[in-house]
Amino acid sequence: MIATNLKNRVGAIAATVAISCALCVMLAGCATENSGNVTSDQDEYSAVEKAAITTRTVTFPAALFKDESSEDVQSSLQEKGCTDIIANDDGSYTATMPIDAYNSFVDSWHQNVVDALDGMPNSEDWPTITAIDYDDQFSNVTLTISSSEIGLKEAFAPLQVGVIACMYQQFAGQPVSCVVSIVDQSGAELGSATYPDALDEDRSDAVSAN
Numbered sequence: 469m470i471a472t473n474l475k476n477r478v479g480a481i482a483a484t485v486a487i488s489c490a491l492c493v494m495l496a497g498c499a500t501e502n503s504g505n506v507t508s509d510q511d512e513y514s515a516v517e518k519a520a521i522t523t524r525t526v527t528f529p530a531a532l533f534k535d536e537s538s539e540d541v542q543s544s545l546q547e548k549g550c551t552d553i554i555a556n557d558d559g560s561y562t563a564t565m566p567i568d569a570y571n572s573f574v575d576s577w578h579q580n581v582v583d584a585l586d587g588m589p590n591s592e593d594w595p596t597i598t599a600i601d602y603d604d605q606f607s608n609v610t611l612t613i614s615s616s617e618i619g620l621k622e623a624f625a626p627l628q629v630g631v632i633a634c635m636y637q638q639f640a641g642q643p644v645s646c647v648v649s650i651v652d653q654s655g656a657e658l659g660s661a662t663y664p665d666a667l668d669e670d671r672s673d674a675v676s677a678n
Contacts, residue, residue, distance in 0.1 A: 524570040526550075526639075530559030548573075574640045581606060581636045585629065596622055598653070606633035609648045616652050618659050626650065630663025 533541045538555055545553050550563035565573070585602060588594045588611075596619065599612040609629050613622055626648035633646035649660040 522567050523564050524567060525562065526565050526570065527556070527560055527562045529635075533559070533561065574636075577636050577639055581632050584632055585609070588625070588629075594621075594625060597625060602633075605642055606636060606646055607643070609633060609646060611648065611650045612655075613650060613652060613658070616658070618650055622650060626659075626661045626663070626666075630661065630666070634664050 528545075536544075541555075541561055542553055545561065545563050548569045549566045550569075553561060553563040555561055585600055585606075589597045589599050591597075596614045597611050598614050600609065601612075602609040611622075611625055611629070629648045630646045633648075634644050637644045637646070644664060646663045647660060648663065650658045652658055
């Protein structure tokens with residue numbers, strides 16, 4: 469159920485500027501040291517330390533459980549093997565997650581971000597975006613548009629790309645930084661922004677894992 473909710477929420481976040489703003493500004497500077505998918509080559513743990521890691525303490529933002537009752541959220545997390553589930557005042561939930569389930573969740577998050585980004589070019593919402601390129605960690609994303617100037621609609625695209633990229637990075641315990649560039653058909657850069665640095669304000673709804 470969590471994976472299904474994640475896919476639905478990522479799609480909703482990618483389509484809603486207001487939600488994107490609320491989440492992305494709260495990610496700034498919240499990367500957790502020595503956290504993330506322990507099967508990743510980027511993890512800093514030694515082989516011995518990795519073998520000893522059996523759980524992660526994870527905080528899931530409220531946006532993942534919008535319109536769901538506390539009972540449904542608790543049940544969904546328990547189905548994934550989560551224990552010590554705490555409902556926080558801001559609507560987020562903190563729980564202890566088995567490492568295998570955590571790694572699977574991070575992988576699912578990654579795939580859903582890929583799906584969301586790949587679905588942008590030539591879509592109903594983004595008809596002027598003709599192509600999108602990104603690295604595996606979403607640290608650099610390039611949007612190609614059909615015009616030589618950034619229109620009002622395209623100006624919102626970096627925000628929506630940045631939030632889902634930063635949310636994945638934060639949850640996976642990676643450096644939280646996504647540079648989103650907009651280029652024309654010739655490859656000339658029309659503009660760029662770095663998230664979450666492009667935003668500020670509160671940081672209380674970040675996804676985090678220890």
